[in-house]
Amino acid sequence: MGYGIGTRLVEDFLARSCVGRCHSYSEITDIIAQVAFKMYLGITPSVTCNNSSRNEFSLILDKNPLVEFVEELPAGRSSLCYCNLLCGIIRGALEMVHLAADVTFLQDRLKGDSVTEIGITFLKKPEEKKYRRKK
Amino acid sequence: MRARSAGRSLGAGGRRMADAVLFEFLHTEMVAELWAHDPDSGPGGQNMSLSVLEGMGFRVGQALGERLSRETLAYREELDILKFLCKDLWMAVFQKQMDSLRTNHQGTYVLQDNSFPLLIRMASGLQYLEEAPKFLAFTCGLLRGTLCTLGVKSLVTASVAALPACKFQVVIQKS
Numbered sequence: 001m002g003y004g005i006g007t008r009l010v011e012d013f014l015a016r017s018c019v020g021r022c023h024s025y026s027e028i029t030d031i032i033a034q035v036a037f038k039m040y041l042g043i044t045p046s047v048t049c050n051n052s053s054r055n056e057f058s059l060i061l062d063k064n065p066l067v068e069f070v071e072e073l074p075a076g077r078s079s080l081c082y083c084n085l086l087c088g089i090i091r092g093a094l095e096m097v098h099l100a101a102d103v104t105f106l107q108d109r110l111k112g113d114s115v116t117e118i119g120i121t122f123l124k125k126p127e128e129k130k131y132r133r134k135k
Numbered sequence: 136m137r138a139r140s141a142g143r144s145l146g147a148g149g150r151r152m153a154d155a156v157l158f159e160f161l162h163t164e165m166v167a168e169l170w171a172h173d174p175d176s177g178p179g180g181q182n183m184s185l186s187v188l189e190g191m192g193f194r195v196g197q198a199l200g201e202r203l204s205r206e207t208l209a210y211r212e213e214l215d216i217l218k219f220l221c222k223d224l225w226m227a228v229f230q231k232q233m234d235s236l237r238t239n240h241q242g243t244y245v246l247q248d249n250s251f252p253l254l255i256r257m258a259s260g261l262q263y264l265e266e267a268p269k270f271l272a273f274t275c276g277l278l279r280g281t282l283c284t285l286g287v288k289s290l291v292t293a294s295v296a297a298l299p300a301c302k303f304q305v306v307i308q309k310s
Contacts, residue, residue, distance in 0.1 A: 001164040009160055016153055039153045069198075085161075 002088020010093035013039070025122045029057040032090065041065050055122040058106060060115050073110055082110050087118060155230050162253055166269050188272035196280020203227055204285060213307065216285050217244050224281055242307040254299035267295040278303060
């Protein structure tokens, strides 16, 4: 469901924010955290880069409006990834701007972790790149 | 009228936020998700999906009713409660007010919205008229749930003559 929302949301975001072309994955992740999250959810997650090849990032959310009224996961649903919608939204939005990425929750406060952390791993598409260069 | 210019709606603290569209997007996905599982189901399956949407709207309405009505709405007249729905509830959820409210003064109210936000993006006129009920079920529940929290038992149905205008009929149930 998040994926479906993301594919549409990105147009709305680009129309409202008028961000220019990004030149690196790190720039993209910063924009997601500082512009998009701020615009739609009113929070600014902090960004860290997780690997030296600069394609794995984490968004650390210390406040999450989606769980404002949630104290704990319902009984029998302890493996529920409550905010997985957010991962789908990011993934769908990135795909619409031709970027493939894996987006998952690395840590979740609702499951007892100390923070809520979303991991974004940008996937390279070497074949597509070659195709473009040949043109 | 709902302003669609970039970042017009102000969130807490006067920041320019665009959170109003989030509910629209989520609602579209909810409807799509429920219908994706059984696209060819007969009236039985469709009714089930409509009930699920209505039920979700009901629970949201119940919670919203508590949050929005800080004053003692319970002591007010029935008509005041309906006006609250048309003004405060609609403003909170759809950033606009209901366009008209009519009543027969015998427990039936017709709330009309000439440009219902959940239908606006779909079409204008008679196209997709058949699909419209799917996009109204949640909101019917929302109205019923809010009324419930305010102590009013009701039955809410919706009808569309031409998109994006729609009417919500609220019939108060006397217990």
